[in-house]
Amino acid sequence: MIRKRKENVWKSIDWITVLLYLVLVTCGWFSICGASYTYGETDLFSFDSRSGKQLVWIGCSMGLGFVLLMLEEKIYEVLAYLFYAAMMLLLLVTPFIARDIKGSLSWISLGPVSLQPAEFAKYATALALAKMMSSYGFTLDKGKNFIRAIFLILLPMILIIMQKETGSALVYAAFFLVLYREGMSGAILFTGVAAVIYFVVGIRFGNEFLWDTPTSVGRSVVLTLILLFSIGMTWVYGKLWKPVKWMLILSITTTAAGILLSEFIYAFDLTYLLVSECIVMAGYLIYLAIMKRSKQFALIALFTIGSVAFLYSCNMVFNKLDDHQRVRIEVLLGMKDDPKGAGYNVNQSKIAIGSGGLHGKGFLNGTQTKLKYVPEQDTDFIFCTVGEEMGFIGSSAILFLFMLFILRLLHLAEKQSHAFGRIYGYCLVSIFLFHLFINVGMVLGLTPVIGIPLPFFSYGGSSLWGFTLLLFTFLRVNAEYNKKK
Numbered sequence: 418m419i420r421k422r423k424e425n426v427w428k429s430i431d432w433i434t435v436l437l438y439l440v441l442v443t444c445g446w447f448s449i450c451g452a453s454y455t456y457g458e459t460d461l462f463s464f465d466s467r468s469g470k471q472l473v474w475i476g477c478s479m480g481l482g483f484v485l486l487m488l489e490e491k492i493y494e495v496l497a498y499l500f501y502a503a504m505m506l507l508l509l510v511t512p513f514i515a516r517d518i519k520g521s522l523s524w525i526s527l528g529p530v531s532l533q534p535a536e537f538a539k540y541a542t543a544l545a546l547a548k549m550m551s552s553y554g555f556t557l558d559k560g561k562n563f564i565r566a567i568f569l570i571l572l573p574m575i576l577i578i579m580q581k582e583t584g585s586a587l588v589y590a591a592f593f594l595v596l597y598r599e600g601m602s603g604a605i606l607f608t609g610v611a612a613v614i615y616f617v618v619g620i621r622f623g624n625e626f627l628w629d630t631p632t633s634v635g636r637s638v639v640l641t642l643i644l645l646f647s648i649g650m651t652w653v654y655g656k657l658w659k660p661v662k663w664m665l666i667l668s669i670t671t672t673a674a675g676i677l678l679s680e681f682i683y684a685f686d687l688t689y690l691l692v693s694e695c696i697v698m699a700g701y702l703i704y705l706a707i708m709k710r711s712k713q714f715a716l717i718a719l720f721t722i723g724s725v726a727f728l729y730s731c732n733m734v735f736n737k738l739d740d741h742q743r744v745r746i747e748v749l750l751g752m753k754d755d756p757k758g759a760g761y762n763v764n765q766s767k768i769a770i771g772s773g774g775l776h777g778k779g780f781l782n783g784t785q786t787k788l789k790y791v792p793e794q795d796t797d798f799i800f801c802t803v804g805e806e807m808g809f810i811g812s813s814a815i816l817f818l819f820m821l822f823i824l825r826l827l828h829l830a831e832k833q834s835h836a837f838g839r840i841y842g843y844c845l846v847s848i849f850l851f852h853l854f855i856n857v858g859m860v861l862g863l864t865p866v867i868g869i870p871l872p873f874f875s876y877g878g879s880s881l882w883g884f885t886l887l888l889f890t891f892l893r894v895n896a897e898y899n900k901k902k
Contacts, residue, residue: 426486429896431829437822438873438888442478442881444815445799445874446471447780452795452802453876454781467795467876474878478885485889490897493890494548494837501545501569504538508576515580523580535585536883538573543844543887545569546592550599551836557600566596583742584867591851595843604650608720611646612727615639619731621750630679632687636728640691643724644668647698647717654713660705668694695725746865762798763862765791770804770812770861777808795876797868800860819853819872829895838894845891849884 446468453467463469511534512522524531546569549555557563570592577586590609597606622635648668652661675690702718705711735743769785778784783805786794791801804812823846830842849872856871858864870880 426893426896430486430892431825431895434822434825434829434888434892437818437825441818441822441873442475444803444818445871446475448799448802448806448874449795449876451781451783451806452786452799471876474881477878478881481882481885482889485886486893486896488893490894493544493841493894494551497541497544497548501541504534504541505572505576507534508538508573508580511576512580521581523577523582523585530878533585533877533879535573535577535580535582536879537886538577539588539848540883540886540890542569542573542589542592543841543848544890546595546844547837547841550840557596563596563601581739582868584869587855587867588848588851588869591847592844594847594850595840598843599840604654604716604720611642611724614642615724615728616731616735617750618642619728620735620746623732627687628680630684630687632679632685636688637691639728640688640695640725641672643695643721643728644691644698646724647695647702647721650717650720651702651714654717655705655709655711657705657709660701664698664701668698692725695721762792762866763859766794766798766801766860767862769794769801773805773808773812775809777804777806777811780806782806793868796870797856797866797875798860799871799874799876800857803874804860816857819849823849823853826891829891833895833898835894835898838891838898841894842891845887848887 449471450461450468454461461468462472464473511525515522515524516526518524523533523535525534546566549565549569550557555562557566570589574586574589577589593601593606593609597603619635619639622638623633625634626632627634627637648661648664651657651664655661671690671694672687675687679685679687699718699721702714702721706714706718735746738746765785769783769791772778772785773783783802785791785805786802791798794802800812803815807815826842826846826849830839830846833839833842852869852872855864855867855869856875859866870877872884873881
């Protein structure tokens, strides 16, 4: 009976996804060979080399994947909360037992092996989130349920930030895409996007001034966006044209009059006027909420006031960042030109990728990577090795493989009949998307350097095992769906 069940599992596995996994892991190993190779080495399989050690991690991952496929699929749902609690406890004690590595207290030494619990906590959080959100009667429309889901996501983020691993903590923001898929209001997702826009524009142009006035370009632009966003949300959610019309007319005329007054009569800070407009608009929205007995207008008023408060807190938060984090953001936003400091990694990685040209220099022939110009070139900046050795065509092929891999996972997640499998599948897709977008983006200088690995490519056992845990658990859950179908 057991043998028959195992045979059914093997027949039900999605082998297309397994094949894509094997291809990506293999390409990742060749990239690590290229990134860690130095002239004169002859044995890429030596366990003293990075490429040899990565083979060990890959072999262990294969064994781990096999074990995950052989377990009963119900065990993942049954033990989800227990595993989450255990991982949160481990994250809590990690800063007290971890050794300091470049200012980070996130690595636990187990003899010759070092593990990063944050990589496995993503797996635990995905399981717990899927378990909770698939329970009977759970909907995100209920405030209590929404708070519970947010708590599950924020707790590991806070514990990882305590380890001084801001990059790994930011990965958990990907779970908000899952919440959106499962019914979270699009307004909440829009608020998060708006907050990023406020931060970037407010910080980037905060010290630039409008003409010859004391008006900050950054703050005035953000305040204008807040007014426009609030008016737009009033139209979308309130469905009342008359209030929207008056809000538009008053905002435009008041702002235009203020600009003319400041430019030709008396120069003053226009942001005070714009803040006053936001306050008046929020008051008017509260009035509409009372008169129409609609909480939508009250929530839009909260968005308006909250946005203003967020804008003026950005500088305080930005100044409290560690020096290296603040400088990285300044370099990314073009506020500083620091080719030998914070921007060195990105500049060197772009040089390496550019030097690969269309076809690349060939396996083990990259000069920038062989001469070790790019720091962390076999971990966080592994994609620069891909660009130098494989060129534009090879890099595009790798990204195409990732696209196929993620689209396949999305397809499998969407067809799950059980909510647990669907939600867990979307957790998986969100995590892979976030890692891919941020890692490749930071290598190309498009996103901040926050130090997260490229799935299946970056050197190290923790990240590879973590991604393998995530993937093969989903493959086991999906195999059970195929058997029932």
